[in-house]
Amino acid sequence: MASRAKATILDIAREAGVSKSTVSLVLQGSGLIRPETAVKVRKAIEDVGYVYNRGAANLRKAHSNVIGMVINDLTNPFFAEMAVGMERVFQSAGIVPFIANTAENPVRQEEVLKSLMEQGVAGLIVSPARGTTPGAFRRLESVGLPVVFAMRRLPESRIPVIAPDNHRGAWLATAHLIRKGHRRLAFFGGSSDLVVYHERLGGFREACEALGIAKRDTIVVEGETSRKGGIACLETALAMTEPPTAALCFNDAVAFGVMLALRKRGLEPGADFAVVGFDDVIEAQHYMPALTSVAVDSAGLGERAAHVMLKMIQSRTTRAEDHIGAVNLVVRDSCGPDRRKGDAA
Amino acid sequence: MASRAKATILDIAREAGVSKSTVSLVLQGSGLIRPETAVKVRKAIEDVGYVYNRGAANLRKAHSNVIGMVINDLTNPFFAEMAVGMERVFQSAGIVPFIANTAENPVRQEEVLKSLMEQGVAGLIVSPARGTTPGAFRRLESVGLPVVFAMRRLPESRIPVIAPDNHRGAWLATAHLIRKGHRRLAFFGGSSDLVVYHERLGGFREACEALGIAKRDTIVVEGETSRKGGIACLETALAMTEPPTAALCFNDAVAFGVMLALRKRGLEPGADFAVVGFDDVIEAQHYMPALTSVAVDSAGLGERAAHVMLKMIQSRTTRAEDHIGAVNLVVRDSCGPDRRKGDAA
DNA sequence: TTGATTTATTGGAACGTTCCATTTATAGCG
DNA sequence: CGCTATAAATGGAACGTTCCAATAAATCAA
Known part of the structure; x- marks a missing residue:
């Protein structure tokens, strides 16, 4: 044959x-x-x-049926889940999404973006790599290709964003910690080249201020957004003269690292030191102790982003409304038992 | 502009x-x-x-510079890592890999494969979805497109395979359990529509036989290859009249589930029941207790697969040698302390 | 100076499809 | 039967590249 x-x-x-x-x-x-x-x-x-031969066909047809998903870190289950959410909706729309990983590398991202464009994609959903320069997407915009940012945003950009309500999530988590009786709080992990970082840190700061925690009683430790980073953060925090008793972590990976480091020092997460994560990845509920975390519904946001993209393609526009997804603090065991009545300040 | x-x-x-x-x-x-x-x-x-416009160019040029990676489950960090390993080598070869997820769904896989071919990929690396029919790749073969299977293989197929030595890994792990003094062993999780399952189970069985464990003292419980599956496996095993004291799990996710279920019953993984995982995902070392697991170097196998693909494309052949990657049992805490001396049968 | 050789540049056909404008076949109607 | 209306099928141009063969310009040898 x-x-x-x-x-x-x-x-x-x-x-x-x-x-x-x-x-x-x-x-x-x-x-x-x-x-x-x-x-x-x-x-x-x-x-x-x-x-x-789709290439030949696209030579005549207006636009292709493939859209590109550019993900900053596929090995992070959080982003992988988001990608899978997107896939679900594209599939039912008869569109084939191609995924490309940038491994948090802006140079790689540039290559990937270029390649995807050359391939003639109909649109692009991007979770930008850390350290992406503001100009990186100008080319795409000038060509009139629909682009949406997922999870992350760039400092100054007209590109629509689908992301969780980081500010509110951090606020909620911080309030929870304070309500538990903690008075010296830390914010662990992340770095200021990420807009998300500022959003989460902002929520943390505002909650502290609003609920009567003095700025000098809060400590902020930047660090890698990984287990390793979490370990490092805890070390430096506990080395201080007046160490914190609780921490909001930039994400779950950092929180896992913190818990690990606590154990290694003979401290029990939850009882001796409270920790809250962010993202609520699947592992969070299976950890010992189960991690209290801010759930952001990554798959749902992925679906949302895909829908927005679909609509943009359909109406051949390059603009769309931002969408800030609801977040939700899921309380588990990593902040210890409720102390509200016992020790008010 | x-x-x-x-x-x-x-x-x-x-x-x-x-x-x-x-x-x-x-x-x-x-x-x-x-x-x-x-x-x-x-x-x-x-x-x-x-x-x-690469589509237009490919109309004339022999072959494109994109290759497709078809992954059965991107949310499984094991496969995600493999994908990242492949990406690394393709990147340095000036090739852009597009990743597509099949979510373990043969129908979806068919669509994805079709789409990738239409896109004019130069080659395909596939980790086939469970339940893939033997004929699913005939079309690809007849077109003469280079294809390699990664991690998984199909029952009857001439397509080259890059996979870990599942048989030996299971053998090693089982021997470890027996050396620890266990005499009633279980194999948890997986299902027989996966070739990998037979390889791992085979290793388990052979080790038991070789090391003097009677067949009636081994129990095999099929199940989902997830935490949930692991939980279920443990439940059914412990409900038996003579329950096992140790289990080799199909993969780490199952092992995590088993440990979870043990805890829920007040049993301590390691002390009261030994568990070994397979794949050695990153979480394995961070678990409590740290999971003993068979490391398969997924990233390395990914790189290997990519190299094989590169060579196939270069020499425009559709055949290549299989490659079985070395495995390595990494012993941690989930099998308890060494009892070798104490209780020899 | 002339022809040969090398270096730069160019026109045109071809790649595999879509889509418009036609042609051809079929049916309907008085 | 002739005419129109409808249905089905078709040829050809166009899409944006590459690559071959050809040309034009510059250099060289004698």
Whole structure:
């Protein structure tokens, strides 16, 4: 069955005894062709082992059916889940999403973006790599390609953003810690080249201020957004003269690191030191102790982003409204038992 | 700068006052053009906001520079890491890998494969979805497209495979358990529609036989390859009249589930029941207790698979040798302290 | 100076599809 | 039967590249 050179619609046409135009029509499921002819053509398609050449088709057609998803870190389950959420909606829209990983590397991101454009994608959903320069997306904008940012945003950019309410999430978590009786609070992990960092830290700061924690009683330790980073943060915090008794972590990975480091020092997370995570990845509920975390519904946000993209493509616009997803503090065991009544200040 | 319709090499040619052929040459970095001309052309390219149309180019060129990676479950960090390993080598080869997720769904896989082919990929690395029918890849083979399987294989297929030595890994882990003094062993999780399952179970069985564990003292419980599956496996095993005292789990997720379920019953993993995982995902070392697991170096296998693919493309063949990666049992705390001396049968 | 050689540049055909404008076949109607 | 209306199928141009063969310009040898 396998012919030497790859088959084209002309081969099919010859095989079926019709014209290439007819074959093209069949391929597109046009209702203009007689059913029997269609059957005949479809058989020929099978026989010659034909593979549709989308590149050739796109030469004439307005736009392709592929959209690109550019993810900063696929090994982070948080982003992987978001990607899967997006895939779900694209699939049911007959669109094939191609995923590319930038591994948090702006240079790689540039390459990937370029390649995706050359491939003729209809749109791009991007979770920008840390350290992305503001100009990195200008090219895309100037071409009029629909782009939406997911999870992360860039400092100054007109590109629509789908992201969780980081500010509120941090506020909620911080308030929880304070309500538990803690008076010296820390914010662990993350770095200021991420807009998300400022949002979360902002929520933390505002909650402290609003609920009567003096600024000098809060400590902020930047660090890698990984377990390793969390370990480091805890070390430096506990080395201070007046160490904190609780920490809001930039994300769950940092929180896991903090808990690990606590154990290594013989301290029990929850009882001796309270920790709250952010993102609520699946592992959070399975940890010992189970991690209290701010749930952001990454899959849901992914779906949302995909829907926005679909609408943008459909209405051939490059603008859309931002969407800030609801967050929700899920309280588990990593902040210890409720002390509200016992020790008010 | 942004022109209304998208710019083509003819626009560049006009802008730079040269012919389209010259522009094409510049685009390909040919050494035939005078440096000053090249500079002039490159400036024009910037000015008109040109985006290279790879689809059009591929119409003439032999083959594209994109290869597809089809992954059965991106949310599993094990596969995500493998994907990242592949990416690393493709990147340095100037190839852009597009990742597609099948979510363990053969139908979705079929669509994804089709789409990737239509896109004109130069090759495909696939970790097949569970339940893939043997015929699913015949089309690809007949077109002469290089394909390699990673991590998983199909029952009857001539497609080269890059996978860990599952048999040996299971053997090692089982021997470890037996050496620890366990005499009633279980194999938890996985299902028989996966070739990997048979390999790992085979290793388990052989080790038992070789080391004097009677078949009636081994119990095998199939189940989902997830935490949930692990929980279920443990429940059914402990409900038996003579329950096992140790288990080799199909993968780490199952092992985590088993440990969770043990705790929930007031049993301490390691002390009261030994558990070994498979894959050695990053979480394994951070768990409480740290999980003993068979390390398979997923990133390394990913790199290997990518190299094989590169070579296949280069030598335009569709065949290559299988590669079975070394495995390595990393012993941690989930099998309890060493009892070798104490209680020999 | 002339022809040969090398260096730069160029026009045109080809790649595999879509889509418009036509043509051809079929049916409907008085 | 001739005419129009409808249905089905078709040829050809166009899409944006690459690459070959050809040309034009510059250099060299004699």
